[in-house]
Every structure is written in structure tokens, then in C-alpha cells.
Amino acid sequence: MDFSESDKDLWKQIYNTKDLLYCLNCSTCLSGCPASHGDPPLLVRNLARMVVFGLEDDLLDDDTPWACVSCSRCEEMCPMDVKPFEMILAIRKWQSANDETRVPPSIVEIYKRGYTQSVGTNTKLRKSLGLPELQTITKMPQMLKLYQQMLMKTPVVSENDYMFNEE
Amino acid sequence: MELCLFLGCNTPAIRPDVERAIRATMPELGVDLAEVEGYVCCPAFGSFPSTDDDSHLASSGWNLSIAEAKGLDIMVQCGSCYSSLRMGLDHLAHDDLKLARVNELLELTGRKLECKTAVRHVSEILYNEVGVEKISRTIKKSLEGLHGVIQYPCHTLFPSEIVGFEESPRQPKALRVLTEALGATVESYSRELQCCGGAGGFSSSSPAEATAFTKTKLDAIIEETKADFIVVSCITCLMYLDNIQKKLNEAENTDKYNIPVFDYNQLLALCMGFDPKQVASICTIPRNLVIDRL
Numbered sequence: 001m002d003f004s005e006s007d008k009d010l011w012k013q014i015y016n017t018k019d020l021l022y023c024l025n026c027s028t029c030l031s032g033c034p035a036s037h038g039d040p041p042l043l044v045r046n047l048a049r050m051v052v053f054g055l056e057d058d059l060l061d062d063d064t065p066w067a068c069v070s071c072s073r074c075e076e077m078c079p080m081d082v083k084p085f086e087m088i089l090a091i092r093k094w095q096s097a098n099d100e101t102r103v104p105p106s107i108v109e110i111y112k113r114g115y116t117q118s119v120g121t122n123t124k125l126r127k128s129l130g131l132p133e134l135q136t137i138t139k140m141p142q143m144l145k146l147y148q149q150m151l152m153k154t155p156v157v158s159e160n161d162y163m164f165n166e167e
Numbered sequence: 168m169e170l171c172l173f174l175g176c177n178t179p180a181i182r183p184d185v186e187r188a189i190r191a192t193m194p195e196l197g198v199d200l201a202e203v204e205g206y207v208c209c210p211a212f213g214s215f216p217s218t219d220d221d222s223h224l225a226s227s228g229w230n231l232s233i234a235e236a237k238g239l240d241i242m243v244q245c246g247s248c249y250s251s252l253r254m255g256l257d258h259l260a261h262d263d264l265k266l267a268r269v270n271e272l273l274e275l276t277g278r279k280l281e282c283k284t285a286v287r288h289v290s291e292i293l294y295n296e297v298g299v300e301k302i303s304r305t306i307k308k309s310l311e312g313l314h315g316v317i318q319y320p321c322h323t324l325f326p327s328e329i330v331g332f333e334e335s336p337r338q339p340k341a342l343r344v345l346t347e348a349l350g351a352t353v354e355s356y357s358r359e360l361q362c363c364g365g366a367g368g369f370s371s372s373s374p375a376e377a378t379a380f381t382k383t384k385l386d387a388i389i390e391e392t393k394a395d396f397i398v399v400s401c402i403t404c405l406m407y408l409d410n411i412q413k414k415l416n417e418a419e420n421t422d423k424y425n426i427p428v429f430d431y432n433q434l435l436a437l438c439m440g441f442d443p444k445q446v447a448s449i450c451t452i453p454r455n456l457v458i459d460r461l
């Protein structure tokens with residue numbers, strides 16, 4: 001592998017914690033990781049190496065961080081406190097910031113109605129179970145508006161505002 | 168005691184019978200429930216926590232501040248919601264810069280956050296606050312003679328420093344002891360601590376491998392135990408372990424994957440005598456074998 005073009009400071013951009021540099025490459029983070037059984041497998045250890053070595057292009061192209069189920073076993077077991085699950089989220093954040101096609105569509109749903117799916121519309125079913133009608137944010141337009149105004153001040157929403165405009 | 172019930176979205180939208188079971192059982196055990204009016208998605212790890220710190224922590228802060236304004240702690244059943252809120256709170260409580268930034272954002276909406284509200288899982292409330300004795304005293308029916316196995320929601324175990332409440336996160340026991348309090352025999356099995364595999368991108372990006380992964384868990388239950396039911400306390404575990412059994416039966420042309428899955432509060436509600444049609448009616452694998460025995 002040719003490291004001449006690699007960016008030795010990339011880790012500071014992606015996951016700025018010294019703990020990452022203590023990664024032993026021991027693979028403890030792989031045992032018990034459900035997504036390590038995937039095709040392609042999510043190999044947390046390798047991702048840690050790629051961040052430390054500054055392999056920018058390979059990292060940008062890598063889909064595997066998105067297969068993580070967030071179970072945090074790696075975080076629990078890592079002997080060097082690398083906090084691998086936090087690292088996975090940090091890699092996703094960096095990918096989303098550098099490639100708009102990575103921005104997950106679920107955030108548009110949350111922006112528009114507060115949730116990733118339609119909550120509070122199953123009134124008949126809820127009534128048959130003896131449940132009250134839910135006061136969701138979708139039914140509180142003023143509150144939803146405030147939430148949206150707040151999100152507009154955050155990087156992912158302001159920089160990709162075309163995704164959030166009502167058509 | 169009084170707690171804010173944070174419902175998330177899957178429970179009220181897809182499995183409202185679980186919501187009914189929680190709302191029916193907790194007040195009878197002395198835990199009154201308040202609403203979190205205007206809450207938003209926890210935020211799910213695949214959404215804002217995968218895009219940037221501001222939108223991630225502002226959404227956590229939004230939800231936490233609603234409960235904080237009421238002076239109440241939050242109770243959650245969904246594992247992902249629990250861990251997202253709790254990890255969000257942990258970031259904000261230990262990082263003044265992040266908290267200041269989130270308060271700058273919240274201020275635009277007339278809210279603020281001081282990180283005074285705790286985030287607690289329903290199984291922890293049942294175990295630590297209500298206690299098994301009170302549960303045993305309150306129930307009218309028992310699961311005696313029935314065998315159960317536990318799926319521990321990993322989001323309530325790891326990382327134990329932040330989300331944990333078990334004495335030993337590698338040997339959790341709250342759900343076992345709570346289920347035994349209902350009269351059931353709880354069996355151990357070799358893959359008890361394996362993740363269900365249902366959350367996040369794994370099951371959509373590698374469907375065949377994810378199904379095979381969960382199959383190893385179900386096979387262990389079937390081969391090693393006499394399980395009549397699986398107990399969970401996480402909406403994702405519930406839906407995933409229930410629905411995947413039908414998929415496996417169809418793929419393998421068999422009917423051996425037929426273990427009903429219950430949220431703990433559903434079993435509790437049934438033992439308290441609530442109507443099964445209200446508290447345990449939505450499922451893929453039929454539950455009558457358990458419900459009829461009660």
C-alpha cells in the first residue's frame with residue numbers, strides 16, 4: 001500500500017481523541033459484533049487503522065460503518081478505551097459532511113414530521129386498545145416550526161437545505 | 168413516583184399494545200406516567216447522530232428539556248431510544264462546550280437544558296424501584312409451569328459505564344428475576360447475550376447474513392431449552408425476533424420457529440389480569456399457547 005499521499009492528520013478531522021492512537025489492533029471489537037458477519041463485513045479494527053493512517057479516499061467510499069447496529073459491544077470490550085462505536089458515528093458524520101449522498105433520508109422525515117415514520121395516525125387501532133390520542137409534534141404546528149428553525153442552524157440542515165424544502 | 172414516558176415511534180405506531188401494557192401496569196405498581204408533549208425521534212443513531220454533533224445533540228436536548236421543564240425523569244422501553252437519550256445526556260453533562268452550543272440552539276425555541284433529568288429504562292425501574300416482591304404480591308395470575316428465555320436488550324447493557332444498571336453487565340439478571348417473579352421458569356442458553364441483530368443497517372445491507380446470524384440464536388433456544396416464550400424489553404428486539412421466525416419458516420419450509428415473543432410489560436399485564444386483546448394482541452407468531460394457559 002502506498003502511504004505517500006495519505007493524510008497523517010486525518011484522524012483529528014474525523015475522530016479527534018488520543019485514545020484512538022492507542023488502538024492495539026487486537027480485534028476484540030470484532031468478537032460479538034453482529035455486523036462483522038455482514039457481506040462486506042464491518043471490521044471496526046480495520047476502520048480504526050484506516051483513520052489513523054489517513055486513508056481518506058478508501059474511508060469515504062466505505063459503506064460498512066452504516067451496517068453497525070449500535071449494540072456497543074465493541075465499546076464495552078475494547079481494552080484501550082478507543083470507544084469504537086463513537087468512532088463509527090464519527091466516521092459517518094465525516095462522510096455525511098463530505099459527501100451529500102451519504103446524508104441519511106431519515107433526517108428529512110424527522111425534520112418534516114418529528115419522526116422517521118408516521119406516529120399518531122393509527123387512531124382507530126389505538127382507540128380499540130383503549131389508548132388516548134397522542135399529542136405528537138406533527139399535530140402541534142407551532143412547536144414543529146420551532147424545532148425546524150433550530151435544525152436550520154445546524155450544519156447538515158443548513159448546508160443541504162434543498163433537501164428540506166417543502167415541494 | 169412519577170416519570171415521563173418517552174414512547175419513541177415504533178411502539179405507538181406499530182406495536183401500541185405494548186404501550187397499552189406499559190400504561191396499564193406501571194401506575195398499578197406506583198409509577199405514574201406523564202407525557203412528553205412534542206417529543207421528536209430520540210434521535211435514532213442512523214439519523215442525526217450520523218450527520219453532525221449540532222443536530223444530534225440539539226435533538227437529544229429538545230427531548231430532555233421537555234421532561235426537565237416538568238421536573239421529571241424519563242422512562243424508556245425502546246432500547247435504541249434509551250441508549251440514544253442516555254448517551255446524548257452523557258455527552259452534554261460532561262462537556263460544557265457542547266452543552267453551551269446546544270443551549271444556544273435551544274434558546275431559539277425558548278427552551279433550555281441543565282442536564283437535571285435522568286434517563287431510565289423500564290426494566291430498571293421495575294427491578295430497582297418497584298421490586299420483585301411488590302410484583303409478586305400484585306399479580307393475580309401466574310406463569311407457573313411455563314418456560315421462558317430472555318433476550319437482553321444490548322442497548323441497556325453496553326457501554327455499561329454510560330447506559331448500564333446491572334451489577335454485572337456481562338451477567339445481567341434483572342429481566343430473569345422479573346420474569347421469575349411472574350412464576351415462570353427461566354432457562355439459560357448459550358447465545359443468551361448475543362445481539363438480536365435487528366437494529367441499524369446490518370439487516371438491510373446484508374439480509375441473508377443477518378438472518379443466518381439470528382437463526383443461530385433461535386436454534387440455540389430451540390435445541391437447548393424448553394422455551395414456551397421469549398421475553399424482551401425493547402421494541403426492536405420484539406418486532407425483529409417475532410417477524411424473523413415467520414421468514415425462517417417460509418425460507419426453510421418448516422414450522423419449527425414458533426416461539427411467541429413478549430415484551431416484559433405485556434406478560435406483567437396479562438398476569439395482572441388485563442385483557443389480552445388490549446395488551447398483547449399484535450404479533451406474528453401466535454401467542455395463544457401462553458395466553459390460554461393463564
Ligand code: SF4
Pocket residue numbers: 022023024025026027028029030044045048077078079080081082084
Ligand atoms: S478492541 Fe479497541 S484496541 Fe482492540 S482493535 Fe478494536 S479498537 Fe483497537
Ligand code: SF4
Pocket residue numbers: 029032033034035036042044067068069070071072073074075084085088
Ligand atoms: S456497536 Fe456497531 S461496530 Fe460495535 S459491536 Fe455493535 S454493531 Fe459492531
Ligand code: SF4
Pocket residue numbers: 116174175176177178207208209210211212245247248
Ligand atoms: S430509536 Fe427508533 S423507535 Fe426510538 S424514536 Fe428513534 S426511530 Fe423511533
Ligand code: SF4
Pocket residue numbers: 069070071246247319320321322323361362363364365366401403404407
Ligand atoms: S438486541 Fe438488537 S434490537 Fe435489542 S437492543 Fe440490542 S441491537 Fe437493539
